[in-house]
Amino acid sequence: GQQVMQIPQYQHVQEGEDFTTYCNSSTTLSNIQWYKQRPGGHPVFLIQLVKSGEVKKQKRLTFQFGEAKKNSSLHITATQTTDVGTYFCAGARQAGTALIFGKGTTLSVSS
C-alpha cells in the first residue's frame, strides 16, 4: 500500500540554525499537506501543496512539492524555540482517498 516516509526522525538544533525535514512517497500524490504537533497537543494544519514543483512560504517556513509529486520538504530558517514540535507530512494518492501521514520529524531547539 501507499507509504509516506519522513526523515530524519529526530533533529536537534541550536536556536538560529536552519532545519529541514523531507517527505517521500512510494506513489504519486494528488497533494501534500504539512502539520505541526506541539508536545502534548494535537496536529495543526500548516499548508497544502497541490501543483508539481510548487513552493510556498510562510514567514520563516518554506514548503516545496517535488516535480514528480512524490516528495516534499519543509525548511525552517533561523529556528526559534517556538518551532519545537513534531512536523508531519501527509498525502493522498488521489482525490477521494484517505490522507496518509508520515511518522513525523521531531524538532528540538536549544537556546
Add this chain to the structure above:
Amino acid sequence: KAGVTQTPRYLIKTRGQQVTLSCSPISGHRSVSWYQQTPGQGLQFLFEYFSETQRNKGNFPGRFSGRQFSNSRSEMNVSTLELGDSALYLCASSPWGSGGAGAYEQYFGPGTRLTVT
C-alpha cells in the same frame, strides 16, 4: 467558531471491554475522520465519514467501527479491547467533503487518550 471537541479526554478500560468515543466537528464541517496515534506507528487513518456515510476505511480490524449522525457528530467504537489499542484517538473535521478527506486540510480535536489495562 469553536474547535473540534472530543469526549472523553481520558479513558481507562480493561482488556475485553468496549469503548465509545465521541467527536463534535467544527460547525458547518461535514467530513469527519478518525486517526489512531501511537509512538510506534504514528498517525494511522481509521475511517472517514461524510454525510453519515463511511467514505474511506483504513486497515484496522472490524473491532473498530464508527458512525456519523445527521448533525455531523461522530462516534467511534472499539469492541473487545486489546492492550495494543492503547493510543491517542484523534478526530478531525474538514470544511469540504466532496473530494475526500485527503483533498482538504484537517482540523484536529484534542484527542481521547485511551489506556487499556
